[in-house]
Amino acid sequence: MAAKPKVPVKLVSWDEIVEWSRGLASRIEESGWKPDVIVAVARGGYVPARLLCDFLDVTDLLSVQSQHWVEAARMAEKAILKFPYKLDLSDLKVLLVDDIVDTGDTLILAKDFIAREWTPKDLKIAALQWISPVAKIKPDYYYIEVKEWIWFQYPWTRLEDTMQFITRIFREDERVKGKIIREDELKSVFKEWYGIEPESLGFYWDMALEKLAAKGVLERVEGGFKAVKV
Numbered sequence: 127m128a129a130k131p132k133v134p135v136k137l138v139s140w141d142e143i144v145e146w147s148r149g150l151a152s153r154i155e156e157s158g159w160k161p162d163v164i165v166a167v168a169r170g171g172y173v174p175a176r177l178l179c180d181f182l183d184v185t186d187l188l189s190v191q192s193q194h195w196v197e198a199a200r201m202a203e204k205a206i207l208k209f210p211y212k213l214d215l216s217d218l219k220v221l222l223v224d225d226i227v228d229t230g231d232t233l234i235l236a237k238d239f240i241a242r243e244w245t246p247k248d249l250k251i252a253a254l255q256w257i258s259p260v261a262k263i264k265p266d267y268y269y270i271e272v273k274e275w276i277w278f279q280y281p282w283t284r285l286e287d288t289m290q291f292i293t294r295i296f297r298e299d300e301r302v303k304g305k306i307i308r309e310d311e312l313k314s315v316f317k318e319w320y321g322i323e324p325e326s327l328g329f330y331w332d333m334a335l336e337k338l339a340a341k342g343v344l345e346r347v348e349g350g351f352k353a354v355k356v
């Protein structure tokens with residue numbers, strides 16, 4: 127049996143996103159509650175929020191953007207809201223939507239901000255997935271409860287994630303650090319780290335290597351790749 131990957135990854139397909147969003151919409155409908163406005167947490171909540179608008183027949187879609195900030199002198203990442211604009215939603219029922227509730231920090235922040243600054247008539251939270259053992263909040267609606275932490279590789283961050291996955295190998299793997307590595311070797315190390323086949327990423331694999339080379343993170347050399355600045 128293959129060893130456990132260092133970072134367990136599940137590749138999520140577009141079809142699964144549609145299926146999960148449809149399931150989430152059904153849960154909301156079955157509860158008898160209907161939002162007037164949907165607010166997507168950027169950027170992860172955009173696609174699920176747009177699909178919920180379609181499935182729940184909601185026209186108004188807004189968004190708030192969260193950002194992770196590495197606090198100086200502390201390695202802890204703190205979530206902050208970028209562009210904290212004011213609105214008056216006192217006549218409206220609001221549904222705040224994100225892809226996943228992991229720590230829950232982003233959603234706690236967004237929910238408090240909206241409640242305080244936009245004063246909606248009602249405010250509920252929906253997420254496709256909820257990592258119940260680690261999350262500080264439980265969303266009002268979710269489709270999948272995740273009991274063991276996994277990185278869900280959503281289709282809208284496939285390039286970004288693949289680039290980060292590869293960079294991390296060059297930064298941390300002793301067999302690769304400072305060396306020239308052949309692409310087939312890199313593929314097998316990648317499989318070991320993340321438990322997924324680079325082939326399953328389709329064109330994103332080549333694109334990620336190209337972008338990393340263009341950014342000067344990696345260099346394409348005779349016989350393979352070498353890290354330049356990771």
Ligand code: ADP
Nearest residue numbers: 170224226227228229230231232233276277278
């Ligand atoms: P939350 O505040 O929702 O717990 P975090 O603050 O930990 O989430 O992360 C914010 C965003 O990072 C999420 O909305 C999602 O886009 C991404 N993210 C966090 N954890 C995961 C995960 N396990 N798999 C995929 N994406 C994740």
